[in-house]
Amino acid sequence: MAGPGEGRGEGRMSEWEPRIVTILCNWCTYGAADLAGVNRLQGPTNFKVIRVPCSGRVSPKMILAAFRSGADGVWVSGCHPGDCHYISGNFYARRRFTMMRALFRHIGLDDDRLHFSWISAAEGPKFAATAREVIAAVRRAGPAREWGKTRAQVV
Amino acid sequence: MTDYTDRLRAAARRLLGEGRVDCFIGYRRGSLPLAAQPAILTRAEQADSLIWDPSCGMNLAHYAVGRADRIGIVATGCVSRSLVALALENQVARERLYIVGVPCTGMLDAGALRRRFPGREAAAAAYEGPRVTIAFADGNEELAVAENLARPCRTCAHPNPVVADEMLGEPVASPAVPAVPEEAAAAEARSAAERWAYFCEAFAHCIRCYACRNACPLCYCPTCFVDESRPQWVGKSSDPTDTRTFHFLRALHLAGRCTDCGACERACPLDIPVRHLTSRLNAEAKAIYGFEAGLDLEERPLLDRYRPEDLNDFFK
Numbered sequence: 199m200a201g202p203g204e205g206r207g208e209g210r211m212s213e214w215e216p217r218i219v220t221i222l223c224n225w226c227t228y229g230a231a232d233l234a235g236v237n238r239l240q241g242p243t244n245f246k247v248i249r250v251p252c253s254g255r256v257s258p259k260m261i262l263a264a265f266r267s268g269a270d271g272v273w274v275s276g277c278h279p280g281d282c283h284y285i286s287g288n289f290y291a292r293r294r295f296t297m298m299r300a301l302f303r304h305i306g307l308d309d310d311r312l313h314f315s316w317i318s319a320a321e322g323p324k325f326a327a328t329a330r331e332v333i334a335a336v337r338r339a340g341p342a343r344e345w346g347k348t349r350a351q352v353v
Numbered sequence: 354m355t356d357y358t359d360r361l362r363a364a365a366r367r368l369l370g371e372g373r374v375d376c377f378i379g380y381r382r383g384s385l386p387l388a389a390q391p392a393i394l395t396r397a398e399q400a401d402s403l404i405w406d407p408s409c410g411m412n413l414a415h416y417a418v419g420r421a422d423r424i425g426i427v428a429t430g431c432v433s434r435s436l437v438a439l440a441l442e443n444q445v446a447r448e449r450l451y452i453v454g455v456p457c458t459g460m461l462d463a464g465a466l467r468r469r470f471p472g473r474e475a476a477a478a479a480y481e482g483p484r485v486t487i488a489f490a491d492g493n494e495e496l497a498v499a500e501n502l503a504r505p506c507r508t509c510a511h512p513n514p515v516v517a518d519e520m521l522g523e524p525v526a527s528p529a530v531p532a533v534p535e536e537a538a539a540a541e542a543r544s545a546a547e548r549w550a551y552f553c554e555a556f557a558h559c560i561r562c563y564a565c566r567n568a569c570p571l572c573y574c575p576t577c578f579v580d581e582s583r584p585q586w587v588g589k590s591s592d593p594t595d596t597r598t599f600h601f602l603r604a605l606h607l608a609g610r611c612t613d614c615g616a617c618e619r620a621c622p623l624d625i626p627v628r629h630l631t632s633r634l635n636a637e638a639k640a641i642y643g644f645e646a647g648l649d650l651e652e653r654p655l656l657d658r659y660r661p662e663d664l665n666d667f668f669k
Contacts, residue, residue: 258605259578259586262598279661289659293642296664297608297656300637301601301630304540306549315669328669344549347594 229319254287271336434647454517459506604630609655
């Protein structure tokens with residue numbers, strides 16, 4: 199994957215479109231994304247969607263891996279607290295994300311790049327609205343240059 | 354502080370002699386006069402090798418992990434908190450631990466002393482009450498221990514063991530503890546751009562030796578995330594992003610577990626302020642959840658439990 203800012207010279211800023219990795223829980227927000235599509239709500243094309251069984255499955259290292267691979271923003275979304283398919287996965291996730299976000303801000307990264315939400319499978323319009331909100335925030339933050347790995351990555 | 358040495362030796366001799374424990378974990382004089390070495394004794398007659406002075410800074414809880422025998426261990430406030438945290442995570446069994454508690458007045462910052470006397474290597478150190486006399490090849494330096502404490506010791510909120518089977522002395526008063534640790538407070542005063550610049554600069558010299566990870570008693574995973582290869586979360590190189598990823602995730606893995614013993618910072622050969630990250634998380638855990646790690650054997654770790662009414666304000 200291209201590094202951050204690659205092919206986006208300063209003079210071409212107006213052409214820049216944010217790349218956002220979304221990590222969606224299978225039972226709620228993924229369903230909401232589906233519903234938004236079925237309802238023909240206008241969907242932005244900036245998202246790369248990763249489906250996970252539960253927001254409780256999401257580890258901070260996945261979020262950092264997205265940034266390292268050139269994402270400008272990351273958005274994690276799951277079921278509303280109390281509605282987790284696995285009873286309590288999102289409750290544990292919430293504490294983990296709270297600590298991660300605190301550290302993210304502490305080292306000076308822009309929290310416009312990191313988003314969390316709870317969207318149920320019935321909330322198609324909320325999904326579409328939140329997607330617009332996330333894009334606006336990441337656009338505000340601009341191309342991510344902090345965490346992208348610019349040297350060759352050997353796997 | 355020196356009279357603790359006699360009481361400590363007596364306790365170890367008694368425990369090993371009576372067969373109360375199979376081993377006793379303490380400190381002995383090593384090759385560095387400002388940093389005591391861990392000692393694991395198995396016979397009562399070895400008890401006289403034990404010492405107790407302000408060079409006993411490393412966290413002994415590390416050596417209790419993974420042992421199947423009955424362990425006697427000398428513990429200050431932070432070591433006892435690490436043991437509690439490890440017991441909660443089933444890494445040590447409380448019933449196989451005999452904790453000899455020592456009220457702690459703080460340990461020396463060996464790294465700062467090294468920097469203070471550049472090019473001079475300490476050959477010996479004599480600890481007498483509140484003062485230490487360091488012998489260099491070109492003369493002696495006498496210093497007050499209290500003025501040369503390691504950074505976490507200067508604002509230690511829990512100098513007395515939180516759990517002990519016997520105590521070697523009366524509890525001591527805690528130093529003045531700021532509501533927000535100094536490292537975290539300093540960061541709060543900076544703008545985001547300044548915080549980023551500070552973070553990059555502070556960790557730029559890291560050589561990824563993982564000494565901070567290895568010194569930490571709470572880092573005991575058989576396979577660390579830095580060693581995982583499929584997928585590989587952190588590159589092996591010294592690429593700045595990989596180094597930052599390592600430190601970010603290492604700190605985050607200690608969220609709600611770190612007892613701020615300073616073992617990481619003490620172990621760093623490049624004097625990187627690694628507590629910059631963990632102390633912030635400790636402050637957040639206390640501010641948001643009212644939680645401090647390792648205080649209570651009945652209380653599950655921070656990230657291993659939840660309340661429905663937990664902080665939710667940044668979720669859309």
